[in-house]
Amino acid sequence: MESSSATPGVSTRREATRQKLYEAAVTLIAEQGFSATTVDEIAERAGVAKGTVYYNFASKSVLFEELLRHGVRLLAASLREAAERTARQGGSKVDALDAMIHAGLVFIQAYPSFTQLYVAELWRTNRAWQSTLMVVRQEAVAVVEGVLREGVENGEFSDEIDIQLTAAALVGMVLVAALDWQSFQPERSLDDVHAALSRLLQGRVSGRG
Numbered sequence: 615m616e617s618s619s620a621t622p623g624v625s626t627r628r629e630a631t632r633q634k635l636y637e638a639a640v641t642l643i644a645e646q647g648f649s650a651t652t653v654d655e656i657a658e659r660a661g662v663a664k665g666t667v668y669y670n671f672a673s674k675s676v677l678f679e680e681l682l683r684h685g686v687r688l689l690a691a692s693l694r695e696a697a698e699r700t701a702r703q704g705g706s707k708v709d710a711l712d713a714m715i716h717a718g719l720v721f722i723q724a725y726p727s728f729t730q731l732y733v734a735e736l737w738r739t740n741r742a743w744q745s746t747l748m749v750v751r752q753e754a755v756a757v758v759e760g761v762l763r764e765g766v767e768n769g770e771f772s773d774e775i776d777i778q779l780t781a782a783a784l785v786g787m788v789l790v791a792a793l794d795w796q797s798f799q800p801e802r803s804l805d806d807v808h809a810a811l812s813r814l815l816q817g818r819v820s821g822r823g
Contacts, residue, residue: 632670634660636681644727648678679743682735685728686750692717693757707765712815714758715788716808722792723804733789755781787811 638659642651653674657664671677696717700710722729735747758781765771788811795807 628670631660631662631666632680634662635667635670635677636684639677639681640685640725640727640731643678644730648674675742679746681728682732682743682747683750685725685732686747686754688725689718689721690750690754690757692721693754697757697761707761707768707770708816710761711758711784712812714761715784715811715815718785718788719792719804719808719811722789722796726793726796729789729793733793755785758784784815787814 635656638656639651642655642659651674653667654664656674656677657667660667667674667677671680693714696713697710700713705713735741735743736751738744741747755778759777762771762775762777762781766773766775766777791807791811795802799807
C-alpha cells in the first residue's frame with residue numbers, strides 16, 4: 615500500500631520498510647486471521663528481521679492499527695482528489711459523488727485484502743484499535759458528507775437528505791458492492807460495476823430519471 619508522499623534519506627528508507635510490513639501484514643491477516651498471524655511470519659513475508667518489526671511498531675496490534683489508519687487515509691485521499699478534480703472541471707455534486715464511487719472501486723480493486731479486513735473490523739467491538747478505526751472511518755465518510763452538504767446548500771440536493779446517514783450509506787454501498795464483485799462476480803469489469811452503481815446514484819440520490 616503506497617504512501618502518497620515520501621521524504622529523503624532515512625525517512626524514505628523507513629517508510630519503504632513500513633510499506634513492506636503493511637503489505638505482509640495485510641496479506642497474512644487476510645489469509646489466516648489476526649490471532650493466527652505471528653510477528654515472525656510478518657517479518658519473513660516482508661523479508662526483514664523480526665527486530666525490524668519491533669523497531670517500527672511496538673507490537674503486532676500497533677502494526678495492525680497503523681495499517682488500518684494508513685489504508686483508510688489513502689482511501690479518503692482518493693475520494694477527496696476525485697471530488698476536487700470534478701470541481702475543477704466544473705462538474706456537479708452528483709458528478710463528484712459519481713467520481714468518488716469510481717475512485718473507491720479503483721482503490722478496492724488495488725487493495726482487496728485491506729478492504730476485506732477493514733469491513734470485517736468495522737463489525738468487531740472487542741479490538742484495542744476500535745476507537746482509532748472509528749476516527750479514521752469518519753475521515754473517509756466526512757469527504758462524502760462535505761460534497762452532500764455543499765449540494766444541499768446550492769440546491770442540487772433536497773434539504774431533507776440526512777447527510778451523515780446518506781454519506782455512510784454511499785461509502786458502505788461501494789465497499790459491499792465491490793467485495794461482492796471481487797468475491798462472486800470477478801468476471802465483471804470495474805467500468806461495468808461503476809456503471810451499475812452510477813445508475814443507482816442517479817436514481818436514488820439526485821432524483822433523476
